[in-house]
Amino acid sequence: MAETTDIVIIGAGFSGLYAIHRLGREHDVICLEAGEGVGGTWYWNRYPGARVDIESVEYSYGFDEALQQEWTWPEFFSAQPDLERYANHVADRFDLRRRIRFSTTVTQMTFDASTDRWHVHTARGDHIVCRHVVAATGALSAPNTPPWPDRDKFRGEIYHTTEWPREGIDFTGKRVGQIGTGSTGIQAAPIIAAQAGHLTIFQRTPAFSMPSGNRPMEQEHERDWKANYADRRKQMLTMYGASLMTRPERSIHDCTPEERHETLEKAWNSKSAFKLMLAFNDIMIDRAANDLVAEFAREKIRSIVKDPQVAETLCPKTYPIGGKRLCIDNGYYDMYNRDNVTLVDVAAAPIVAFTENGLRTTDAEYPLDIIITATGFDAVTGALARIRIEGVDGIVMADKWADGPTTYLGVMTAGFPNLFMVHGPQTPAAQAQMITTGEWQVNYIANIIEGLERDGLTRIDTTPTAEQSWAAEVDAVSQYTVHRFADSWYNARNIEGKKGGFMIYVGGFPRFAELCEAAVEQDYAGFVRA
Numbered sequence: 001m002a003e004t005t006d007i008v009i010i011g012a013g014f015s016g017l018y019a020i021h022r023l024g025r026e027h028d029v030i031c032l033e034a035g036e037g038v039g040g041t042w043y044w045n046r047y048p049g050a051r052v053d054i055e056s057v058e059y060s061y062g063f064d065e066a067l068q069q070e071w072t073w074p075e076f077f078s079a080q081p082d083l084e085r086y087a088n089h090v091a092d093r094f095d096l097r098r099r100i101r102f103s104t105t106v107t108q109m110t111f112d113a114s115t116d117r118w119h120v121h122t123a124r125g126d127h128i129v130c131r132h133v134v135a136a137t138g139a140l141s142a143p144n145t146p147p148w149p150d151r152d153k154f155r156g157e158i159y160h161t162t163e164w165p166r167e168g169i170d171f172t173g174k175r176v177g178q179i180g181t182g183s184t185g186i187q188a189a190p191i192i193a194a195q196a197g198h199l200t201i202f203q204r205t206p207a208f209s210m211p212s213g214n215r216p217m218e219q220e221h222e223r224d225w226k227a228n229y230a231d232r233r234k235q236m237l238t239m240y241g242a243s244l245m246t247r248p249e250r251s252i253h254d255c256t257p258e259e260r261h262e263t264l265e266k267a268w269n270s271k272s273a274f275k276l277m278l279a280f281n282d283i284m285i286d287r288a289a290n291d292l293v294a295e296f297a298r299e300k301i302r303s304i305v306k307d308p309q310v311a312e313t314l315c316p317k318t319y320p321i322g323g324k325r326l327c328i329d330n331g332y333y334d335m336y337n338r339d340n341v342t343l344v345d346v347a348a349a350p351i352v353a354f355t356e357n358g359l360r361t362t363d364a365e366y367p368l369d370i371i372i373t374a375t376g377f378d379a380v381t382g383a384l385a386r387i388r389i390e391g392v393d394g395i396v397m398a399d400k401w402a403d404g405p406t407t408y409l410g411v412m413t414a415g416f417p418n419l420f421m422v423h424g425p426q427t428p429a430a431q432a433q434m435i436t437t438g439e440w441q442v443n444y445i446a447n448i449i450e451g452l453e454r455d456g457l458t459r460i461d462t463t464p465t466a467e468q469s470w471a472a473e474v475d476a477v478s479q480y481t482v483h484r485f486a487d488s489w490y491n492a493r494n495i496e497g498k499k500g501g502f503m504i505y506v507g508g509f510p511r512f513a514e515l516c517e518a519a520v521e522q523d524y525a526g527f528v529r530a
């Protein structure tokens, strides 16, 4: 028998938790969560070294003054266990847990146009009928697993970094193979290398990485933030990445080579992730400016890694620095100076299969006890595409998005009324600090739902025309940044055969928010309410 509620929220990550709190004030809500606990990204990604690259004082909720005053972060850049602890604290403090069903994966959703209700089905057999669905399913939550055959034949253990066992993995004395050198792989590898008998890193594309600069929280820094939190939270929303990072006025082309080197050196040692990309005003928009910084970063790699051939293989040369998200690390390049670490270039000789004993590339077999796939995510669209979502006239979302997602403001997609996405396709996603912008998006959705109810209406949708106008905006701003020159999860080119085009809004959070607000203020321009 079906049960009823006002709103189903999918996902108890940071946005989903806030959605329960905000929407639960005036509505019956049920949150469906695939994991056994809260935290989303910070529940699943418990691989060694998992740490955020935004300052802890910013990467946290701003909706409750007492919470932000009372909570203390032990480090400048929080590690996964602290973020998971924080998510659990928030769930308990605001009594959110009673509204969450854990270990519950949504499998199917169907919109009944005659009643304006969604029917939500789960793998556990729940059937919930509701007026609205808020998909807080995460941009980086559906794992990308390598496609090679004979995985079942491998006699050792295989783990994806986003499905890390709670009890951890004992690498002592083991031959470990790690595939993937993105943000995740770069954080995990040095810790695995310190424990394993031997670590073989299979690298397809080298990444740019800079030292994380993590350190224990300084009391004065924390006090200063706490004294100014309300203002700073407001100010964050006016910044490109919803984070207080100052952008300089100066172009890299306006200084001498010595001045340039001095500035970049200072940025590299700044103990602040991403300061390198903000050392001059044109690094992210001008390819020639970017090339100078990329070469500076390559020189750093060459100066750290002792074997010149290994260093050269680690030097990215095919895309701009920052074109893919810049990684942060703790001793990643230095790790290659260890005797028990080998780098294998799988761009030159790709992996073709698992074998009983390990992995086979086109030119060798590598015997391994444990394989770690740090191969990233079927990002942005993956989590929703894995649910069968039927909108009006039986249209299925995965089919509609087969050639790439279309949305209006990243919040709705036409033909799927009353279904709202947080951090959906064509939003800033990881281009802006995700807890703060997630809160903002949940508030935006809540206002839309409340406005609908105030006006005595039961349905809100968008149109293909509105989607086209948003796609044009997303495309136009993407032409300004160097992201377009890199294959990454931003443009779906991290997975062979995946179509998507540019799926992230890189026009900056303030412009995104302004356009979202303007649509509602202009009598719900681009939306259709009934």
Ligand code: NAP
Pocket: 051, 052, 053, 054, 140, 146, 147, 179, 180, 181, 182, 183, 184, 185, 187, 202, 203, 204, 205, 325, 328, 346, 351, 374, 375, 376, 377, 430, 489, 494
């Ligand atoms: P990712 O950046 O997509 O990296 C995946 C890695 O796996 C890449 O090196 C990729 O090579 C490799 N790979 C994928 N399929 C492969 C195949 N078939 N054969 C060989 N190699 C393959 O994923 P991620 O490292 O999990 O990071 C994703 C995002 O999560 C980041 O961009 C960031 O936004 C976020 N994140 C942030 C942090 C942090 O804040 N510090 C930490 C972790 C993750 P190619 O490059 O050749 O595709």
